[in-house]
Amino acid sequence: MEDELLNQIKELQCVHDGLILVRKSASETVLSGILNFEASVDGYETISSRFEIDLIVPIDYPETLPCVRETSKKIDSNYDHINSDGTLCLAIPIEERRVFSEQPSLLGFINRLLIPYCYGYCYWKKYQIHPFGEAEHGFKGIVHFYMNSLQLKDEVSVLSVISYLYEHGYRGHHRCPCGSDQIVRKCHGKLLRSLIEQHSTHTLENDFLSILIYCSEKNEREVIKIPERLHRQILRILQTAQKQCR
Amino acid sequence: MINAIKYSRFLNSIAEEIDISPSKYQDAVNRYEAVGLWLERGDYEEFSDELTIYPQGSFRLGTVVRPIKNGFESSYDIDLVCELPMDKEIVAPRLVKSIVGDRIKEHGIYRQLLQEEGKRCWTLEYAEEDGIGFHLDILPAVPNPLTNADASIAITNKRDFSYSWSASNPKGYGVWFDNKNRSAFEFVLHEQKQSIQARSPDIFLRVEDVPNQLVRTPLQRAIQLMKRHRDVYFDDRHSNEYSPISIVITTLAGHFYRSELDTFTALSNIVDRLHAHAELIANQSINSTSPIKRTQDGKWYIGNPVNSNENFAERWHEDNHARAIAFFTWIDALNRDLVEIIKETRSEDIRKILSTSLGIAIATAHFELIVPVRSENIEVPKIHIPHAAKPWRV
Ligand SMILES: [Zn+2]
Numbered sequence: 123m124e125d126e127l128l129n130q131i132k133e134l135q136c137v138h139d140g141l142i143l144v145r146k147s148a149s150e151t152v153l154s155g156i157l158n159f160e161a162s163v164d165g166y167e168t169i170s171s172r173f174e175i176d177l178i179v180p181i182d183y184p185e186t187l188p189c190v191r192e193t194s195k196k197i198d199s200n201y202d203h204i205n206s207d208g209t210l211c212l213a214i215p216i217e218e219r220r221v222f223s224e225q226p227s228l229l230g231f232i233n234r235l236l237i238p239y240c241y242g243y244c245y246w247k248k249y250q251i252h253p254f255g256e257a258e259h260g261f262k263g264i265v266h267f268y269m270n271s272l273q274l275k276d277e278v279s280v281l282s283v284i285s286y287l288y289e290h291g292y293r294g295h296h297r298c299p300c301g302s303d304q305i306v307r308k309c310h311g312k313l314l315r316s317l318i319e320q321h322s323t324h325t326l327e328n329d330f331l332s333i334l335i336y337c338s339e340k341n342e343r344e345v346i347k348i349p350e351r352l353h354r355q356i357l358r359i360l361q362t363a364q365k366q367c368r
Numbered sequence: 369m370i371n372a373i374k375y376s377r378f379l380n381s382i383a384e385e386i387d388i389s390p391s392k393y394q395d396a397v398n399r400y401e402a403v404g405l406w407l408e409r410g411d412y413e414e415f416s417d418e419l420t421i422y423p424q425g426s427f428r429l430g431t432v433v434r435p436i437k438n439g440f441e442s443s444y445d446i447d448l449v450c451e452l453p454m455d456k457e458i459v460a461p462r463l464v465k466s467i468v469g470d471r472i473k474e475h476g477i478y479r480q481l482l483q484e485e486g487k488r489c490w491t492l493e494y495a496e497e498d499g500i501g502f503h504l505d506i507l508p509a510v511p512n513p514l515t516n517a518d519a520s521i522a523i524t525n526k527r528d529f530s531y532s533w534s535a536s537n538p539k540g541y542g543v544w545f546d547n548k549n550r551s552a553f554e555f556v557l558h559e560q561k562q563s564i565q566a567r568s569p570d571i572f573l574r575v576e577d578v579p580n581q582l583v584r585t586p587l588q589r590a591i592q593l594m595k596r597h598r599d600v601y602f603d604d605r606h607s608n609e610y611s612p613i614s615i616v617i618t619t620l621a622g623h624f625y626r627s628e629l630d631t632f633t634a635l636s637n638i639v640d641r642l643h644a645h646a647e648l649i650a651n652q653s654i655n656s657t658s659p660i661k662r663t664q665d666g667k668w669y670i671g672n673p674v675n676s677n678e679n680f681a682e683r684w685h686e687d688n689h690a691r692a693i694a695f696f697t698w699i700d701a702l703n704r705d706l707v708e709i710i711k712e713t714r715s716e717d718i719r720k721i722l723s724t725s726l727g728i729a730i731a732t733a734h735f736e737l738i739v740p741v742r743s744e745n746i747e748v749p750k751i752h753i754p755h756a757a758k759p760w761r762v
Contacts (some may be wrong), residue, residue, distance in 0.1 A: 135728060143729040146442075147499025155732075163753045170748060203759035213757030238756035241653050257760035368605050 127151065127179070130228040137229055153177040154193070157232070161241040166253055169244045175236070179228070187222060187321050190236055194299065197243055203256065212239050213255050214267045216329060219320045261336035264329055272313055274300055281337045282309070282352050288330040289359050292318045330359075370718065370738050372711045376632040378737040379706075383589040383631070385730050386596050388432045388444055390568045390582055396427070396502055399494060400448055403478065403504065407450055407606035410471040414463070417453035424449050424507070424538030429545050430584055431591040431618060434500075436727060443501040447489075449538055451509045451521055459510060461524035461531035465490075468508040474521050488534075509536070520675065540674035548622040555629055560584065586634035587625040591618055593635060593726075597702050600727055602694075610687075610694035616670060616680050623659040623673075636707045643703055646669045646696040649689065668692055701725070 131143060131153065140156030154177070160170040174194035180186045189209040203211045212218055212235045212288035213325065221234050238254065245253045257263040269281045279300050286299035306314060321329070334356065340346045348356075376536070388396065404421035412419075425447035426432045435442050436716045450468050469490050472478045483491040489505040496502070512522035512535065519539035523534045546553075561578040563744040584592075594617050602611035624641040628634040645660050668684035684692040705725035712718050718738065723731040 139732060143734055145499045148495060150499075157676050160748050161753055162750070163756075175502045203761050205762050211759055214760045217757045217760075227587045233751050234753075235757060237751050238753045239759055240760060241753060242756065252759070254756040255758045259761045354393040359543045 125184070134141070134228040134232060138232060141175075141232075142289060149181050151179045151181075153179070153228075157236070157240070159237050159240070159295075161237050162243065163253060166245065169241055171240060173240050177198075177228070177232070177236075184226060186324070187218060188231055198247070200244075201243065202259075203243075210236075210239060212236065214263055215325045216264075216269060216317065216321060217257075217271075219322075219325060220316070223320050261332045264332045265336050268329075268333070272300070276346070277337055277340065278346055278348060278352070281333050281348065281356075283314070284330050284333045285352065285355055285359060287314060287318060287321075288315050288326055289355065369713060372632055372710060373630075373688060373738075374738050375710055376630050379593060379631045379635065380589060381734040381737060382596070382726055383584070383592045384732055385733065386433050386592060387584065388434070390564055390571050390578075392444070392500060393579075393582060395496070396444065396446055398556050399502060399506060400446060401505065403448070403472075403492065406475055406478070407468065407471055407506075410474070412452075412467065412471075414459075414467060417451050420449075420451045422449055422451075422539070423447065424542070426436040426614060426618075428538065428542050428593075429618060430581060430588045431595070433592050433595040433599070435563050436596075436603055443493075445503045445505060447505045447507065447524075449507050449509050449521065451511065454510045456510045456522045456533065461522075461533050462508055464508045465524045465526065465531060465578050468506060472506070485526065485623075488523055498513045498534050514675075535675060535678060537672070538672045541672070544673045545618070545622055548625055549585050549587050551589060552629060553583060555578075556585055557583055584629045586628055587621060589619045590625070590638055593631075593706065594621065594638075594702065595707060596727070596730075597725055598698060600725060601698055601701055604661075607690070607694050609742060610691045612691070612695045612698065613680070616695070619670060619673060619680060620659055632710070638705050639699060642699045644701065649692055651697060685722040704713075 130150075131151075134153070135141060138157055138159075140158060141153045142155045143151070144154040145152050146355045155174065157173045157175050158171075160168060173192055173196055176191040176193055177188055178191070179188045191208050192204075192210060194275070197210075205211050213221065218235060222231055224230065225234055242252055242254055245251065258266055262344040265277055265280050268274065268283065269277065272280075272283060274280055274283065282301065285301045286296075290296065292306070292311075294307035294311055295306065296306050298304050298306045298311075300310055302309050337346060337348060339349045387506035400421070400423065407421060408419060413760060422428070423446065427446045432444060432446075433623075434444055451707075452467060465485075469482075469485065472482055472490055472492070478492060481492040481494060483493055486505070488628070489507045490504070492502075492504040494502040496497065507523050509521040509523045512520045512533075514520050516565055518537070520537040521534050521536060522533040525534045557580075558575075560583045561575050564578045564582055565572045565575045595614055598611060598617065602608040605611075620642060621638050623640045623684065625634060626637065628637060645658065648660060648662055659670060665667055666685060668689075669679050670681040672680060673677035684695075705721055709718060709721055712721070717730070722735075
C-alpha cells in the first residue's frame, strides 16, 4: 500500500501541485496546502476558487476514506455541512464511497468529491442555493438516501433492505427485501450488488445501526410499524453480533 | 536568472525546514538528558567514577537533516556517546556494550523503546505524537587518549558474535568543526537568536535563552542542503549503497569553507572546489595539500582532521572505485541542481529542478521566494463536474 499511496500522491500533485505532503505518522498521512480549481457544471456558471485544506489519509485507506479540513476559515462557520470535529461533510458515507469508486484514487477523491463540495459552497455563498441539493442531517439523511436511490416506498423497507444486506450480503435467488415478492436478481439485484461492493464492513454496520436507531425510535412513537418478521430478524442479527463480540 | 539574494533566502528556508525545529530540539534534549541521567544514576560494580554522556555527529555539529525514506520524511537520528570511566586495556568491548545495554533495560519504558542490538550502539526509538519521532543512538565507549589532553575514545564494534574496538574522537572533531565555523558563527549569532526567539516566544522567553546549538552558519546550512540533496538523489537509486556518508560531506565542506557569510555563496564555493577534484578519478596525481588525495597504490584518502590514521575514504577504491565515482557524479548533479540553477530563466524549469532535487513537499512550500507565485499564465486545474454528491452532516 505504501508504494500505491505514494503513486496516488504523485498523481494528485501532478494536477494539484499546491498540496504538499506534510507528515506521515503511524495512523495517517497528511497533505496540506492550496487547492486551486476552475470547475464547470452543465447548466451552471463556471467557478474558479482557491481553498486551503488539510487532506488526512488514514492508514487503512482506501478501506476508510480520507477526511478534509478547510484551514483558512474561508467556509462560514455557520455553513451547514461541516462536522463538529471541523471536517467537511462531503456526502453521506455510502454515497461518498459510491462516487469514490468511480475513480478510486486521491485525485478522484479531490476531483469528484472535494471540488464539487467547494463548488457547491461557492455557489451557495453567492445565491443561497445548493446546486446539487443537500442531504438531510444525521440518520434521517441516511434513511432518505436509501429510500431515494433504491426507490423504496417507506422507511420500514429501508430497514428491511439494510438488515438483509448486513445479514446476507448479496444473494441473487433470495426474495428481494424491498417487499416486492420477486427474487433479488429480478428486482433490486443490480443496485444491491453495487451497494455491497461499495460498502466496507465498517460503513455497512454503521448504516445498519443508524437506520435501526432511527426506525426504532419512530416505531416506539408508533409513527411507523416494524413488522414482527423483520423484528425477529433484527434480534437475530444483534444476537449474532453480540456472540461475535464475546 | 534567479536573484542571488532571494535564492540564498530560499536555500535558508529549505534548510530551516529540514533542520530540527526549536521545539523538537528541546524535546530531543529533554529525552537525551533523561536517558543520560538514568545511565549516570546506575549502580555499576565495574567502575566508581562518573560516566559522561554527550551528543556527537550532526546533532552536536548543528547539521541535522530530517531523513527521507522512500519519499517520506522520517525520524531524526540523534547520536549520543556514553563514555564509561574504564581502562580500555583491561576491559573487553563486549562488557562495555552490555553494561550500557543492561542499564537501559532496567528502565521499564526504555526497555520497550529499545531496538535490537546495533553494530555500535543501542537505539531507543521514540514515536512522537506529531509523527516526527527520534532515533536515539547511544554509543558505549571508553577513553582512549593518544596524548595527555586528548579526548579520543574507543567505541565497540559488533560483528556477528565478536566485539572489537574502533577509534573515534567526536569531541575533537567537534572542536575542529567549531573552528571552521567560528567567525561566521560570531557574525550571525545575535541576529539568528533574535529571529528564533521571535518565532518561538513560547519556548524561549528571552533572546539569551536560545541555545547556541540552534544557531546556523552558512557552512552548516550548506552541509544540510548537501545532505538533503544526497538523500533525495540516492533515495531510489540502485547505487545507494555507495551514497557518500555524512562525515565525508561535513569534513570536506569544512575544509573548503572560507567563512562566506551567505548560504548560496558558501554552497557554490564548496561545490566548485569539490568539483575541481573530479579529475582525481582519472588522474592519480597526488596533491599532498588537498583534503582528498590518491595514494601511491591508487587508493583514496580523506583523513579525519583530528586523527590522520582514520581514513573516511578507505573503501573508495572498492568495486572499481564505485564510491568515488558515486561521489563525484553526485557532486555534478548537486552543482547542476542547486548551483547552476541560478542561471535558469524559466520558472517552470526552476520549479521542476528544485522540487525533484530537494523533495517536492519542501521545495514547493518556498517557491514564492524565488519565482512569481501562480499568475494567470500558469494553468489552474479545470475540473468538470458531471454529477455530484449532496453535502450532509452527522
Ligand atoms: Zn426489490
